[in-house]
Amino acid sequence: MLGNAKAFTGFSVNDIPAARTFYEQTLGLKVSEFNGMLTLHLGTGAEVLVYPKPNHVPAEYTVLNFPVEDIAEVVTALTALGVRFEQYSGMTDERGITWGSKDGRGPDIAWFTDPAGNILSVLHL
Incomplete structure (x- = not known):
């Protein structure tokens, strides 16, 4: 029934x-605005709706992941633009990167938040 729907x-x-x-400006995404809402146009062709909510509570999970070729380079560049990477005790290095590939725990990943506190990540798969 919904198999062909253009879901987002x-x-x-x-x-x-x-x-x-x-x-x-900070992340460099193409963004459009209509009726007070944003559409993020991702490199995959997918679109993400960002809508206002006065009683917004940040998501407690990662809402958007950005695969990158060189995680250290991207973390350095975003840090220079004022992005703060999350520090998780025992998981992340001083820059906020979890090097999961070194011990088989998963991808190399670094988490950060948008101005509303939603969690995003850059990761190398």
Whole structure:
């Protein structure tokens, strides 16, 4: 019944202008705005709806993952733009990178948040 639907995902933020600045200028995504909502246009061709919610509560899980070729390079570049990477005791190095591939625990990954507190990641699969 829905197999051919052009499905998409979305998440809320509490400040659309701050979200637009972050996703467009800091992360370098193509962003469009219509009816007070944002559409993030991803490199895969997928689109993500970002909608305002006055009583927004940040997601406690990763809402968007960005695969990258060189995680250290991307973390360094984003840090220079003011992005703060999460520090998880015993998991991350001083820059916020978890080197999962070194011990078979999964991908190399680093988590950060958008201005609304939603969790995002860059990872090398």
